[in-house]
Amino acid sequence: MPLLVMKFGxxxxxxxxxxxxxxxxxxxxxxxxxxxIVIVSAMSGKTNELVGWVEQTSPLFDAREYDAVVASGxxxxxxxxxxxxxxxxxxxxxxxxWQVPIHxxxxxxxxxxxxxxxxxxxxxxxEGFKVAVVAxxxxxxxxxxxxxxxxxxxxxxxxxxxxxxxxERCDIYTxxxxxxxxxxxxxxxxxxxxxxxxxxxxxxASLGAKVLQTRSVELAxxxxxxxxxxxxxxxxxxxxxxxxxxxxxIMESRVVSGVAYSRDEAKMTLLKVADRPGVAAAIxxxxxEAGVNxxxxxxxxxxxxxxxxxxxxxxxxxxxxxxxxxxxxxRGAYEFGQLIVDDGVAKISVxxxxxxxxxxxxxxxxxxxxxxxxxIKVITTSEIKISVLIDRKYMELAVQALHDxxxxxxxx
Amino acid sequence: MPLLVMKFGxxxxxxxxxxxxxxxxxxxxxxxxxxxIVIVSAMSGKTNELVGWVEQTSPLFDAREYDAVVASGxxxxxxxxxxxxxxxxxxxxxxxxWQVPIHxxxxxxxxxxxxxxxxxxxxxxxEGFKVAVVAxxxxxxxxxxxxxxxxxxxxxxxxxxxxxxxxERCDIYTxxxxxxxxxxxxxxxxxxxxxxxxxxxxxxASLGAKVLQTRSVELAxxxxxxxxxxxxxxxxxxxxxxxxxxxxxIMESRVVSGVAYSRDEAKMTLLKVADRPGVAAAIxxxxxEAGVNxxxxxxxxxxxxxxxxxxxxxxxxxxxxxxxxxxxxxRGAYEFGQLIVDDGVAKISVxxxxxxxxxxxxxxxxxxxxxxxxxIKVITTSEIKISVLIDRKYMELAVQALHDxxxxxxxx
Numbered sequence: 001m002p003l004l005v006m007k008f009g010x011x012x013x014x015x016x017x018x019x020x021x022x023x024x025x026x027x028x029x030x031x032x033x034x035x036x037i038v039i040v041s042a043m044s045g046k047t048n049e050l051v052g053w054v055e056q057t058s059p060l061f062d063a064r065e066y067d068a069v070v071a072s073g074x075x076x077x078x079x080x081x082x083x084x085x086x087x088x089x090x091x092x093x094x095x096x097x098w099q100v101p102i103h104x105x106x107x108x109x110x111x112x113x114x115x116x117x118x119x120x121x122x123x124x125x126x127e128g129f130k131v132a133v134v135a136x137x138x139x140x141x142x143x144x145x146x147x148x149x150x151x152x153x154x155x156x157x158x159x160x161x162x163x164x165x166x167x168e169r170c171d172i173y174t175x176x177x178x179x180x181x182x183x184x185x186x187x188x189x190x191x192x193x194x195x196x197x198x199x200x201x202x203x204x205a206s207l208g209a210k211v212l213q214t215r216s217v218e219l220a221x222x223x224x225x226x227x228x229x230x231x232x233x234x235x236x237x238x239x240x241x242x243x244x245x246x247x248x249x250i251m252e253s254r255v256v257s258g259v260a261y262s263r264d265e266a267k268m269t270l271l272k273v274a275d276r277p278g279v280a281a282a283i284x285x286x287x288x289e290a291g292v293n294x295x296x297x298x299x300x301x302x303x304x305x306x307x308x309x310x311x312x313x314x315x316x317x318x319x320x321x322x323x324x325x326x327x328x329x330x331r332g333a334y335e336f337g338q339l340i341v342d343d344g345v346a347k348i349s350v351x352x353x354x355x356x357x358x359x360x361x362x363x364x365x366x367x368x369x370x371x372x373x374x375x376i377k378v379i380t381t382s383e384i385k386i387s388v389l390i391d392r393k394y395m396e397l398a399v400q401a402l403h404d405x406x407x408x409x410x411x412x
Numbered sequence: 413m414p415l416l417v418m419k420f421g422x423x424x425x426x427x428x429x430x431x432x433x434x435x436x437x438x439x440x441x442x443x444x445x446x447x448x449i450v451i452v453s454a455m456s457g458k459t460n461e462l463v464g465w466v467e468q469t470s471p472l473f474d475a476r477e478y479d480a481v482v483a484s485g486x487x488x489x490x491x492x493x494x495x496x497x498x499x500x501x502x503x504x505x506x507x508x509x510w511q512v513p514i515h516x517x518x519x520x521x522x523x524x525x526x527x528x529x530x531x532x533x534x535x536x537x538x539e540g541f542k543v544a545v546v547a548x549x550x551x552x553x554x555x556x557x558x559x560x561x562x563x564x565x566x567x568x569x570x571x572x573x574x575x576x577x578x579x580e581r582c583d584i585y586t587x588x589x590x591x592x593x594x595x596x597x598x599x600x601x602x603x604x605x606x607x608x609x610x611x612x613x614x615x616x617a618s619l620g621a622k623v624l625q626t627r628s629v630e631l632a633x634x635x636x637x638x639x640x641x642x643x644x645x646x647x648x649x650x651x652x653x654x655x656x657x658x659x660x661x662i663m664e665s666r667v668v669s670g671v672a673y674s675r676d677e678a679k680m681t682l683l684k685v686a687d688r689p690g691v692a693a694a695i696x697x698x699x700x701e702a703g704v705n706x707x708x709x710x711x712x713x714x715x716x717x718x719x720x721x722x723x724x725x726x727x728x729x730x731x732x733x734x735x736x737x738x739x740x741x742x743r744g745a746y747e748f749g750q751l752i753v754d755d756g757v758a759k760i761s762v763x764x765x766x767x768x769x770x771x772x773x774x775x776x777x778x779x780x781x782x783x784x785x786x787x788i789k790v791i792t793t794s795e796i797k798i799s800v801l802i803d804r805k806y807m808e809l810a811v812q813a814l815h816d817x818x819x820x821x822x823x824x
Contacts, residue, residue, distance in 0.1 A: 069491035072484040079481035
């Protein structure tokens with residue numbers, strides 16, 4: 001029997017009528033001949049309520065108890081979804097993480113999968129059950145405690161089950177109808193993509209297209225799980241949404257697939273850093289320890305024996321970063337002339353697997369920005385992505401100009 | 413290490429500040445040198461919310477899914493209680509039913525205990541944990557599904573753990589400060605009992621003194637678990653509340669311990685029932701099938717070949733009972749002359765282990781009622797209880813008169 005994994009996030013199961021709506025989508029796939037594994041999140045708001053109780057009770061909480069409390073939200077949804085399916089005459093049962101069992105590491109609140117044995121769920125499919133409703137976001141440690149996977153854990157659960165059970169596809173139902181060439185709020189020319197390669201999706205996800213959690217895309221790429229993002233609030237069919245898949249499945253070779261942005265970036269530059277082996281580690285080690293999420297890093301040679309080091313981080317981490325840098329300087333970890341902070345920048349990126357084989361994409365990008373008189377402050381590139389920092393006030397203009405320049409409004 | 417079981421009901425853990433209050437009581441027992449097993453209910457209101465969702469989703473719900481959803485309420489409290497204790501520097505961890513594991517039958521929503529192995533929790537006590545916080549009301553079936561125990565399940569869990577772990581005592585914290593000689597709302601002379609025998613508590617519990625669930629008292633009696641009922645909203649010490657214990661532990665021999673009542677009773681009499689072997693079964697079988705909770709049953713010989721049969725049931729089951737009786741008559745299950753219904757009666761009972769060895773208690777009771785001109789309609793007696801049905805309007809008067817007659821306001 002072919003098998004599908006279907007995942008419904010918190011807003012898709014926010015109340016009983018939405019659970020019913022989601023169940024109808026599951027039933028339709030059963031009628032098409034699929035066995036289905038449904039992964040559910042907690043009803044929206046419930047996880048926050050539970051987290052709030054834990055944090056009020058114990059600011060430095062025992063993560064094992066945090067996990068035991070917080071995981072209960074998904075368990076409630078799983079039971080209600082199974083009941084809803086039964087009401088629709090679909091043979092279904094719920095599975096909590098420990099019942100599958102979903103073996104994870106013991107890193108509570110950020111556990112990773114160790115294994116997902118198929119035996120128990122397969123036995124129920126063999127008995128005639130058509131749907132296994134699995135509580136997402138959770139697992140079981142070797143010590144027998146409940147673990148949770150951390151942010152985006154339900155997406156990751158869905159992909160892991162799709163990999164373990166050899167699912168034909170993993171459908172992620174959410175509150176958007178797919179992945180767009182850029183944010184439709186910035187340009188109405190934004191177009192929904194029918195397909196996108198894993199690598200492109202990874203770059204877009206980590207750049208702020210909040211459709212899929214990065215970790216779930218990584219996992220899908222590793223196990224070649226075909227992921228589909230689609231809306232739980234629209235009528236959908238087998239062609240709805242955006243398929244995230246191996247690039248081999250994408251016939252048409254686009255140069256650029258999308259334009260991503262990140263609004264609240266800060267640029268910090270250390271001028272005249274005494275240049276010696278290990279100085280980068282000396283700078284970025286203390287920043288990591290201070291919990292600063294350093295994104296871009298650029299190093300230029302300035303003059304003999306000295307270098308300039310520029311990096312970006314979220315604006316709300318600037319104070320923490322400054323403190324870490326000054327403390328490191330004070331204890332002689334490294335020396336520099338001056339620290340320049342610019343917390344008024346935004347990051348714009350163009351992403352596309354096609355640029356690997358197409359020269360001139362960077363030049364085309366820089367020309368489009370120059371035509372709008374937008375000054376580029378920092379540039380970094382990877383194989384399938386070019387990112388720049390610019391003044392924040394030009395962000396929307398830059399996205400629109402690049403979307404036009406690469407003709408993303410036209411289906412390729 | 414001596415061990416205590418402490419149980420906190422829904423109102424005692426209704427919010428984070430009440431959980432903190434309960435945890436303080438646990439900490440005090442740890443400081444006295446006890447290892448403690450804490451049994452918790454769901455925060456008040458939470459179980460109703462979950463039950464509501466299940467019933468709205470599926471009126472004829474799959475009880476396995478019902479149990480999986482509803483048991484999550486206790487799991488949340490268990491985690492929060494463990495965290496609260498940790499904040500107070502008490503080494504504690506939470507246990508869900510399947511983690512202990514609490515083995516039960518597979519009768520979902522009314523499961524019964526099969527066994528509670530001590531190994532896992534004992535191992536944690538040996539590691540230095542002082543408190544095991546166990547989610548009440550739940551267990552694990554042989555099929556690996558979550559079960560719940562039905563009404564009063566958390567009290568029963570507490571007693572079962574006290575029996576399994578050989579606890580010195582099982583303290584049930586609730587919103588009343590003990591067991592009274594009668595309802596203080598009816599007479600201010602009602603007095604809190606320091607001790608009461610299991611048998612007396614059983615009679616009082618099933619007669620409407622809603623302090624302890626009957627099943628938990630039965631279990632305590634069978635395993636000789638000393639139960640203490642006390643308030644979670646007052647400062648309590650080792651002498652607070654009421655101890656429910658074996659009668660050997662009760663030095664003073666009271667004749668009567670308490671006066672119980674049940675307001676909404678109906679009396680139904682079948683006149684001139686054709687008397688033959690099996691007629692009682694023919695009458696009460698259909699009533700049981702119709703879900704009528706028959707309480708008192710009295711049979712008198714009237715004339716040769718005929719008898720009168722009287723029974724009582726809750727007033728809101730009268731219509732159901734009439735229907736069952738008339739249907740049985742119509743299909744010839746038995747014959748009778750007339751059915752007389754009186755739905756304006758109340759039941760009054762005096763309870764006391766002392767009456768086993770004291771003649772004249774019944775006569776004293778009837779005399780006290782006669783002195784108030786209260787007519788007795790039905791009488792039944794057991795070894796330690798005498799119950800009468802009277803007109804409902806005399807209920808308060810009768811309770812007060814009996815409380816005075818047996819001098820229950822005076823400590824014996």
